[in-house]
Amino acid sequence: SQTIHQWPATLVQPVGSPLSLECTVEGTSNPNLYWYRQAAGRGLQLLFYSVGIGQISSEVPQNLSASRPQDRQFILSSKKLLLSDSGFYLCAWSITTGGYYNEQFFGPGTRLTVL
Amino acid sequence: AQSVTQLGSHVSVSEGALVLLRCNYSSSVPPYLFWYVQYPNQGLQLLLKYTSAATLVKGINGFEAEFKKSETSFHLTKPSAHMSDAAEYFCAVSKIYGNKLVFGAGTILRVKS
Numbered sequence: 001s002q003t004i005h006q007w008p009a010t011l012v013q014p015v016g017s018p019l020s021l022e023c024t025v026e027g028t029s030n031p032n033l034y035w036y037r038q039a040a041g042r043g044l045q046l047l048f049y050s051v052g053i054g055q056i057s058s059e060v061p062q063n064l065s066a067s068r069p070q071d072r073q074f075i076l077s078s079k080k081l082l083l084s085d086s087g088f089y090l091c092a093w094s095i096t097t098g099g100y101y102n103e104q105f106f107g108p109g110t111r112l113t114v115l
Numbered sequence: 116a117q118s119v120t121q122l123g124s125h126v127s128v129s130e131g132a133l134v135l136l137r138c139n140y141s142s143s144v145p146p147y148l149f150w151y152v153q154y155p156n157q158g159l160q161l162l163l164k165y166t167s168a169a170t171l172v173k174g175i176n177g178f179e180a181e182f183k184k185s186e187t188s189f190h191l192t193k194p195s196a197h198m199s200d201a202a203e204y205f206c207a208v209s210k211i212y213g214n215k216l217v218f219g220a221g222t223i224l225r226v227k228s
Contacts, residue, residue: 032214044159044205044218051214090158094214100166101213103149106158 002027006091006107013114019064019078021110023091026072031093033074034104035066039087050074051096086114117142117208121219129227134178134193136222138206141187148189149207149216150180159205165189167211176200201226 003026013019025031035047046059048066056066063082067075074091088111092104122137140146147166151159163174170182180191189206203223207216 034215043220046215049215088156092159096214099212101147101209101211103161103164104216105161106151108158109156111156 002093002105004091004093004105004107006089006110008110009108010111011113013081013112015083015114016080019076019081019085019112021076021089021091021112023074023076023107024072025093028072028093028095030071031095032104033068034092034094035074035076036090036092037087038090039084044090048076081114083114086112088112117146117210117217119206119208119217119219121204121206121222123222124220125223125225127225127227128196130198131195134191134196134200134224136191136204136206136224138180138189138191138219139187140189140206140208142208142210144210147209147211148180148182149209150174150178150189150191151205151207152176153203153205153221155202162191162204196224196226198226198228200224 005024032051034049037045050056050068064078088109090109091107094104095102118141120139149164150162152162153159162178163172165172165182173179178193203221205221206219209216
């Protein structure tokens, strides 16, 4: 069966510090991978998605970046965190079968607090 | 472009009462539709999905939803609420040949004893 891992689970970082959040998926190949952010009262915001290694699409301009160094690994980074980067970060995966889209499965999330 | 509107950011029901969470969508192409549930400080869990087969979809935990094309709706229901149903619920839409979901703003369900 497929599983998705995110770490760390919680993180407290000072403004201006770097960030690296990691997401890995097990039990599937060539998944679509996604990073979302939930900020208080702002719902789910899609930040990045990737349909393959090295292929990253950015949905929202910001000081975050994403990379996919391996098929089942997705990393969210920042060089300098802002207060507004605080939130709950969720990674998700899906597969596309015969051109048809399938549902997304979410990881447990990372709670980031920027002070 | 696709969009989802969830009517009511907060819904409160008594334990044992009917749960009805409303979702209306906008899509220029035939959609796939999903309901997810999120418990505090957890990821989203898929409740059910509509993928152009049966219009009445049954999901986990006793929930079901009906796709009504004429009303562009996909409301989530459960005949009898349990305390454990208290959570935030998200409706989402995608294109059949797309690879992204568009989420609604979410509805927080409170269950009173």
